Amino acid sequence: MSKLNLLLGAALFVSAAAAAQSGEGSPVFEQPYWTERPVIETLGRASLELPPNRGQFSVQFVETDNEAKDAMQAAVERARAAYAAIKSVAGENSEVTTSVMVDPYYEQYRDRDGDRIENRRADKVKGYEAQVSVQVLVKDVELAGTARAAALALGPERADPLRLYLERTAEVMQQSYEAAVRDGSARARISATAAGATLGDLLVVQEGNGPCLGRWTSSAGRVVADRNRRTPSSPMLESVNVTASKRSVGGQEGIVVSQSEIDALNLPSDRPMQTVEAQVCMIYAVGE
Helix, strand or coil: CCHHHHHHHHHHHHHHHHHHHHCCCCCCCCCCHHHCCCEEEEEEEEEEEECCCEEEEEEEEEEEECCHHHHHHHHHHHHHHHHHHHHHHHHHHEEEEEEEEEEEEECEEECCCCCEEECCCHHHEEEEEEEEEEEEEECCHHHHHHHHHHHHCCCCCEECCCEEECCCCHHHHHHHHHHHHHHHHHHHHHHHHHCCCEEEEEEEEEECCCCCCCCCCCCCCEEECCCCCCCCCCCCHHHCCCCCEEEEECCEEEEECCHHHHHHHCCCCCCCCEEEEEEEEEEEEEEC
């Protein structure tokens, strides 16, 4: 071994010895606080059944004409009337989103097998189909059925069922969390009594599904779908025959929906409860 290697080895040995004496670089064991005193760990659980707080549906209006502009204007007029009818019922509790799509349709001919085929050449356009989609979110479930009935009274060519569901708002999550904390506190008192001890101060409250002293996964406020409970579907448009008519309003002709037409399409429906779960981990000291 060369003199240079001996010098480097000696230097490294001296540095390591100095670090060991000073404690630098050596692992430091930190004693968990819960080993210093007796504790009670408990998992608080809550499973709340809450009614839906949102309603959602959509309708589509379809018009055809030889001119794309005329077809689009006719469909938009009906959709505009539906928008006004929905807002007159639900007001600020509704969010309405609309979109327009226009497609050409072509002259048709039969091939040698007798099958009908469209001649998709630009000079063979027979007319245009315009479709206006109206997507509606109702934040007050009390108004959801009436708002959809107002849209149905305009006679859309397609209508999707009304869907009622529970949105995880801050209020819903806080409600489930509060219930889980109350349950955890009650479990801790039961544990202390059963063990012949007294419950001391609360040391830790942690949101999630525990355990407190180990691996953690947050799931508070989780909505649990119940396969045995399905949101009842409202009838599709084909089952109704009420259509709004054009009337003169303020000297101008427009599409108007009467209250009787809305009432005729506002069918009663139960509101299925949905389950919201929350869990918390709590650690209490054992009283002396």
